Amino acid sequence: MILDKIKDLLTTKLISRRSFLKSSAASGIALLGLTGCASEEEEIKTVEVITEEPVLKEEAPAQTVAPREKGTISRQTCPRNCYDTCSILSEVKDGRITHITGDPTNPITAGGLCAKMNHYLSWVYHADRVLYPMKRVGAKGEGKFEQITWDEALETIATKTKESVDKYGPETVLKYYFSGTLGFVHNYGMPHAFFNKVGASELATTVCSETGGATVPYTHGKNLGVDPEEIPNTKLYVSWGASEATTNVHGVKFIKQCKENGGKVVVINPIRTGVATFADMFIQIKPGTDGALALGVINYIIENNLQDQDYIDAYTIGYDELKTAVKEYTLEKVSEITGVPIEQIETFAKMYGEIKPSILRTGDGLQRNSNGSSMVRAITLLPPLVGTLGAGANSGYYYGTGGYWAPDAGPLTGKELLENPNRRTINMNELGKALTGGLETTKELPISTLMVFNSNPMAITQHGKLVREGLAREDLFTVVAEIFRTDTADYADILLPATTFFECEDVHQDYFGLYVRHNSPAIEPLGECKSNGDIFNAIAKKMGYTEPIFDMTNTEAVKACLQSETLVSQGITYDRLKENGWAKIAIDVPFGDKKFLTPSGKVEFYSEKLKEVGFHPVAEYVPTAESKDGSPELFEKYPLTLMTPHTKNLINSQMYNIAQIKDLMGEPVVYIHTDDASKRGIVDGDKVNVLNDRGSIVLIAKLTSTITKKGTVLSFSCPWPKLVEGGKSINEITSDRLSDMAGGSTYHTNLVQVTK
Numbered sequence: 001m002i003l004d005k006i007k008d009l010l011t012t013k014l015i016s017r018r019s020f021l022k023s024s025a026a027s028g029i030a031l032l033g034l035t036g037c038a039s040e041e042e043e044i045k046t047v048e049v050i051t052e053e054p055v056l057k058e059e060a061p062a063q064t065v066a067p068r069e070k071g072t073i074s075r076q077t078c079p080r081n082c083y084d085t086c087s088i089l090s091e092v093k094d095g096r097i098t099h100i101t102g103d104p105t106n107p108i109t110a111g112g113l114c115a116k117m118n119h120y121l122s123w124v125y126h127a128d129r130v131l132y133p134m135k136r137v138g139a140k141g142e143g144k145f146e147q148i149t150w151d152e153a154l155e156t157i158a159t160k161t162k163e164s165v166d167k168y169g170p171e172t173v174l175k176y177y178f179s180g181t182l183g184f185v186h187n188y189g190m191p192h193a194f195f196n197k198v199g200a201s202e203l204a205t206t207v208c209s210e211t212g213g214a215t216v217p218y219t220h221g222k223n224l225g226v227d228p229e230e231i232p233n234t235k236l237y238v239s240w241g242a243s244e245a246t247t248n249v250h251g252v253k254f255i256k257q258c259k260e261n262g263g264k265v266v267v268i269n270p271i272r273t274g275v276a277t278f279a280d281m282f283i284q285i286k287p288g289t290d291g292a293l294a295l296g297v298i299n300y301i302i303e304n305n306l307q308d309q310d311y312i313d314a315y316t317i318g319y320d321e322l323k324t325a326v327k328e329y330t331l332e333k334v335s336e337i338t339g340v341p342i343e344q345i346e347t348f349a350k351m352y353g354e355i356k357p358s359i360l361r362t363g364d365g366l367q368r369n370s371n372g373s374s375m376v377r378a379i380t381l382l383p384p385l386v387g388t389l390g391a392g393a394n395s396g397y398y399y400g401t402g403g404y405w406a407p408d409a410g411p412l413t414g415k416e417l418l419e420n421p422n423r424r425t426i427n428m429n430e431l432g433k434a435l436t437g438g439l440e441t442t443k444e445l446p447i448s449t450l451m452v453f454n455s456n457p458m459a460i461t462q463h464g465k466l467v468r469e470g471l472a473r474e475d476l477f478t479v480v481a482e483i484f485r486t487d488t489a490d491y492a493d494i495l496l497p498a499t500t501f502f503e504c505e506d507v508h509q510d511y512f513g514l515y516v517r518h519n520s521p522a523i524e525p526l527g528e529c530k531s532n533g534d535i536f537n538a539i540a541k542k543m544g545y546t547e548p549i550f551d552m553t554n555t556e557a558v559k560a561c562l563q564s565e566t567l568v569s570q571g572i573t574y575d576r577l578k579e580n581g582w583a584k585i586a587i588d589v590p591f592g593d594k595k596f597l598t599p600s601g602k603v604e605f606y607s608e609k610l611k612e613v614g615f616h617p618v619a620e621y622v623p624t625a626e627s628k629d630g631s632p633e634l635f636e637k638y639p640l641t642l643m644t645p646h647t648k649n650l651i652n653s654q655m656y657n658i659a660q661i662k663d664l665m666g667e668p669v670v671y672i673h674t675d676d677a678s679k680r681g682i683v684d685g686d687k688v689n690v691l692n693d694r695g696s697i698v699l700i701a702k703l704t705s706t707i708t709k710k711g712t713v714l715s716f717s718c719p720w721p722k723l724v725e726g727g728k729s730i731n732e733i734t735s736d737r738l739s740d741m742a743g744g745s746t747y748h749t750n751l752v753q754v755t756k
């Protein structure tokens, strides 16, 4: 039934999209309103089967591009923390945005946004936008505020910050930010000059992909991914711990093209993802055991002489040690650890040894485990073993394209203003502990002023109970710059109104593809909103800081970011970028020169450096810290592994307050295998408690026999706590343990019990 409806819908949509493309070619640019969406096709097809998340209903009937008066068109970039970084065209009439659509000329965006961001106009013009500075008048967390002037807000912030600095020292001031926008100006750039001048504690921004990012260089020397637009041209695409149809919707078309061109697709994931539904092979692995699988595959390849010996002899070191290290990972043993049938391991190993070129992609989800680095290390040994690393543009390894980021936010951050380069660093994954004296350093020197921008820690940060207790501290002065009254904003002493990207200028670069993108403001700031850069400049001035950097405008900041060597040498100028909205960075074949920036200059199957930092110099299987093998006692009490990946309907916590999306998602669910459910007397739709020693939350049970295997439960991140029953959401019970490298997050390393 629902499928038929979707098909109907899709046909109408595709037809209207085609006519749009035709008409847009004829008339320059025509805009689609809210319904234009190329990538929905992938999402719609995959949703029903895979994640069983409901499909977004159409808001308006499919458009029939009627002739109408045109408004002013400008170009934006979707600044969300999303691989795709879509280029947007918006139309403004009488100072109001009337239509938005994806740029049809950009190869990745290809004319459509995603299902969630088709609701952008409901987001920009939401009745609950924070439009004026406010001060708290109720209890912390209660969400009672009163409008004040900017002058009063700035005066209060400056006075309180000075008090913190004078009484307790500058390091008692802490910034907390991550990815509300990923603009070089308003996230990585301008705000930091203020904190450097203050000498505030540094924040280790390791919540997302640091563990993997820190690991890859031990093997390859540098993390240089292939251009994902080459995926259609490869013969084997391996999706290892990624969920493209959810988190990278515009990437799915390249994977489909790979198949259409005769290539094979393999998915390795504990969860049946969107891509798994059309993959040639789906390896539904036990979470946290991928290291064992990779080592078993290596062992099989070597035993069957499928390795590329010429490549190994010329460009690698440590092959003998590798051979020895993987010997114990027999098919039987690996099958036992991973829950993957022996025949499947064999077939995959044979495919990976024989089919070339191939691209092996690791997602971010995989490395958000206590053994994330150990797993990623083992996987990175595979491409050089079969000689695909550096063999061609369509060959090798992919863990994002961050290694090529060209704009440089450095000149905006005022590093030269920092007096104490050894100031303390707080790991953002430990915010709860940091605020409640749970870290040695904050026990001695508590945080007294917290300034949050571009983040919603009450929803996204682990071990929510501690974060809440910390934010509720009466002796903590909290400033939050926000677009909405999030749970975090409710704890602010001063709440500042931030602009959306439709209201300010910035520059971006994808972490999926190789595009630098400009963001022009489409409209004037609503109410008294200011961009993050302008907010922190205003605070700096009120503090009495007179350095010229605090006079920098958004446009000057964008221009400064574009002065990098790569951009200048490739002729990517401000004017060109602004005119076209985006430009592609040219790269050489990653590792085409077979130069690897490791100590030996070769791929290191054996790494002395890895040994120095306490790891197996080759690789080994390490169970996760919360698992049957890693913590048998805890497992007795909490026998289910909880995974908490991203959902197609949100960007982390963003969009959960948009009525259409909230209604569509309903109350948050936990997917549980039918066997695990029946053992507990749970039926589909039951309200259940999901709990561990960190806390307990209420979710709706959704029974499945395909999405997850027995023993694994799944609940998506990150609903707003105050908008769900019980006032607590998923991160109430996730672990704030740090990963095995670079202090990364471990959102998937959780043992829980589920009770009716």
Ligand SMILES: Nc1nc2c(c(=O)[nH]1)N[C@H]1C(S)=C(S)[C@@H](COP(=O)(O)OP(=O)(O)OC[C@H]3O[C@@H](n4cnc5c(=O)[nH]c(N)nc54)[C@H](O)[C@@H]3O)O[C@H]1N2
Pocket: 081, 082, 083, 208, 209, 240, 241, 242, 243, 244, 246, 247, 248, 268, 269, 270, 271, 273, 285, 286, 287, 288, 289, 290, 363, 364, 365, 366, 367, 369, 643, 645, 646, 647, 648, 649, 650, 651, 652, 653, 717, 748
């Ligand atoms: N719609 C949507 N898109 C997003 C986001 C969002 O919230 N919503 N968030 C954005 C952000 S911040 C990021 S970092 C990216 C992340 O993008 P991805 O890396 O694709 O996504 P994740 O959802 O973090 O996790 C990917 C997969 O890792 C799997 N995984 C977890 N543990 C293991 C394991 O032990 N072994 C294996 N093999 N797989 C495992 C999960 O099942 C999940 O399918 O997506 C971005 N895009």
Ligand SMILES: Nc1nc2c(c(=O)[nH]1)N[C@H]1C(S)=C(S)[C@@H](COP(=O)(O)OP(=O)(O)OC[C@H]3O[C@@H](n4cnc5c(=O)[nH]c(N)nc54)[C@H](O)[C@@H]3O)O[C@H]1N2
Pocket: 081, 177, 178, 179, 180, 181, 186, 207, 208, 209, 368, 453, 454, 455, 456, 457, 460, 461, 481, 482, 483, 484, 486, 498, 499, 500, 501, 532, 644, 645, 646, 651, 652, 653, 654, 717, 718, 730, 731, 734, 747
């Ligand atoms: N359980 C679980 N939790 C997770 C994850 C997971 O996989 N599982 N993933 C983690 C990952 S990978 C990430 S990256 C983090 C993301 O963590 P965050 O970056 O904190 O996530 P967002 O929900 O995007 O919150 C950003 C906030 O910034 C606000 N905002 C947006 N634009 C602007 C702006 O221009 N200015 C200002 N001042 N504010 C703005 C938004 O309204 C929103 O409230 O979440 C992490 N949390």
Ligand code: SF4
Pocket: 078, 079, 080, 082, 083, 084, 085, 086, 113, 114, 115, 117, 249, 250, 651
């Ligand atoms: S969230 Fe991602 S897919 Fe959706 S519009 Fe933004 S960049 Fe594109």
Ligand SMILES: [Mo]
Pocket: 081, 207, 208, 209
């Ligand atoms: Mo992330």
